[in-house]
Amino acid sequence: MEESGLRGFLKKLEKAGQLVRYTDEVMPEPDIRLIGRAAVDIAAGNTGPAVLLDNIKGYKGKQLALNVSGTWANNAVMLGMDKDTPLKDQFFEFARRWAGGSDGELKWVKNPPCQEVKITKDINLYELLPLFRVNKYDAGFYFSKPAVITRDPEEPGSVDKQNVGLYRIQVQGPDTLGIQVLPFHDGGIHLRKAEEMGVALPVVICLGVHPVVSLMASAPLQYDKSEYKYAAAFMETPMNVAKALTADLDIPADAEVVLEGEFVPRERFVEGPFGEFPGSYSGSRRQFRIKINTVTTRKNPIFENLYVGRPWTEHDTLIGLNTSATLYFQLRETMPEVKAVNAIYQHGLTIIVATDNRFGCYAKTVAMRLASTPHGTSYAKNIILVDGDVDPFNLVQVMWAISTRVRPQKDVIVIPNTPGMPLDPCSEPPGVGAKMIIDATTPAPPEVSREVRMVENLPDAEPYQKILMDLQKAAR
Amino acid sequence: MKCVRCLTDNASKVAEAPDGSKAWEVYVCSRCNFVWRSTEEPEVIDPEKRDPWFQLADVDVDDILVFSPVPPLRK
Structure with missing residues (x-):
């Protein structure tokens, strides 16, 4: 059976020549930041590879994946297209898959890979995961590509109102996270309701998921639309999910790392700054806090993170077409x-x-x-x-x-x-x-303009491109 | 231990390199939540060399802006 999840996707990238293994020893800082930056900078975000590192000083043997969704070539592989596919063609394939909407199917599985290893005592995220400072003046080590899962506390049985969101998270203690969820985010609606009710909102954070799950987590979907169902429709195959161990939350069955816990209700804690997607640092703010009580992982998990900073970065590629497709369909209505x-x-x-x-x-x-x-x-x-x-x-x-x-x-x-x-x-x-x-x-x-004739497009010229490129290749 | 960002005595060691290499330690400040590794660049972990723009010394952390205010409890 074809491997699913992040691992399956990394295999596809490797086959397409879009994954490299970095085996020389690197320092967590600043080397990882520089490698993430370089991977996306190759050909201005077009052809750079994903990078798998396994020789990080102090974290020897632990695996870290960078730039998985970072470039248009990797995006084309995700869409099942040739890695050289022009962006406009990727957009139309993306829009075709996106039009599948929330009709995808979920399949609940027992004993999922993401729960092969279970840790409930002495959780220390700084030692479990190869963390690093993404940008120099960030407040600490961040998860920049997490899938954060919560349910509507007023309708805890609703799968459609369950949210999978991508929010920045700072590891603020061995089992403590600071997280930016804004009021207009779907997760922000869940949090406001829980705080009004005076209850601690259960939460699960998944690290290292299939790029389509990250894609949906970062997409501006409607409140009552399921990111998992969108992901299943997009991938044109049922999405395997499993129940978290400590709460009624659905998680991608093949996630690499799963952190389970609760929001600390009705308190705020200093978080930030963080180098954000416009290429500027956000300020320090008081934000939400999560306490983790259970960690599960696959065997030899791959921690995945992304470099975000001065554009172009993986963040831009990740959210580029989902933002475009959302607006495209809204306008065309x-x-x-x-x-x-x-x-x-x-x-x-x-x-x-x-x-x-x-x-x-x-x-x-x-x-x-x-x-x-x-x-x-x-x-x-x-x-x-x-x-x-x-x-x-x-x-x-x-x-x-x-x-x-x-x-x-x-x-x-x-x-x-x-x-x-x-x-x-x-x-x-x-x-x-x-x-x-x-x-x-x-x-x-009836607007008037100057009489002029523009030179016509020459679509018949396109086949000649291939002929010329073949001739050029032969001439080398 | 002194925090390199807010300069108060609220920092402590929370982790060591898990592979036993003793390559580095990680510190956390419980007041401003700054986190750093002992092997980072001086501009990050040396208060003298850090960009003053990013320092939180002389700032009352309770005055820092909140994006999502705590809502009233339902009756």
């Missing part, structure tokens, strides 16, 4: 003229939409719609509109559209004093911002 959405830049602080103009100035209403989607309300700061036949993932084409279509006096609009994203370093005060619309589409009637 009422605006089928929308052809593609590129929201890969800083979680959609800058977004490029390819759309046809149904009538004059229509594209600008697409921008307004985008700016009022749940995600776009705080994000979607810079909105660029291009014609439907422009590839929004090809920045050469986008810049051409801006260069030759934009009449600044008509097509650049700034809407001041709108919601903003607090982690955006130029949101001032944090949470307040503005929207800019750049309409680089071709004017449609």
Whole structure:
């Protein structure tokens, strides 16, 4: 049987030439940070490999995986595509799988691999896992790619309202975690309810899961949609889950490491700073705390973490297409003229939409719609509109559209004093911002524009690319 | 032991290299929750060399901003 979970995916990456094993001895700091940074920097986030380390000083023999979802080549492997697949084609395959929505099937299994090893006494996460400081001025050692699972305390039987979220976690003691869950997160809703009820919310943190689980955990899914069902539909196979040992929570059966515990109710503790996805450090805040009481793992577990910092990083690749696909489907509900959405830049602080103009100035209403989607309300700061036949993932084409279509006096609009994203370093005060619309589409009637004919696209040229590349290969 | 970030006497050793190599120790401050390893760069673990922007000396930790305030208990 094909191995599932993170291990199965690492095998697929290895087969595609997208996994390397780093066996030379490294220091936890700063070497791991530098290796994570380098892996994603190769060809600007396009072709770098995932990295498996097993010779970390002081942690000898423990395994750490980095950059698993870090590059578009790895993303293509996750989508079952050739690793050289262009981003626009990856987007459409991603959107096709995403359209499966929450129809996926869950299968509960007993004695899952993730519970092969069980630890309930003398838990010391600093010794169990090869932790490291992700960025120099972080407050400590962080889990930057955890899957955090909680249930709605008012409806504890609801699988659909069970949440799998990706929230940053600082290891603040041998069995103690600090975690940033914001009020608008689904996990934040669970926490608010539990604190209103005065109860400790049970929680499980899974480390080292299949990248599709991380993908769904980081996606802005609706509150009552199951990340696991989305993951199953996306993978086009039932998702194996198991019951945690200490609470009625479902966990990926093949997770590498599972931390079980409870939130400390009605208290806050200092956490941060942490180098965040806009490439800036967040401040120190008082946040939630979790106490861990049980750790289970697979035998010889692989701890997985990601490097996040100045973009481009694995974080950008991980959330790039799920942000794009979410907005794409939301826009197309009422605006089928929308052809593609590129929201890969800083979680959609800058977004490029390819759309046809149904009538004059229509594209600008697409921008307004985008700016009022749940995600776009705080994000979607810079909105660029291009014609439907422009590839929004090809920045050469986008810049051409801006260069030759934009009449600044008509097509650049700034809407001041709108919601903003607090982690955006130029949101001032944090949470307040503005929207800019750049309409680089071709004017449609009744709007008038200068009579001009553009040079036609040459799709028939494409097959010649292969011929030329083969000739080039032969010439080496 | 003194915390390298908030400079109070609230830090203590919580871990050693698990492979027995004695390669490093880990320290935690129970007041500001700063965590560090004995082998990190001086700019991280030496208070004299740390960027003052990131220090929490002379800061009352109870004044630090809360993103998710504690809600009222239901009656």
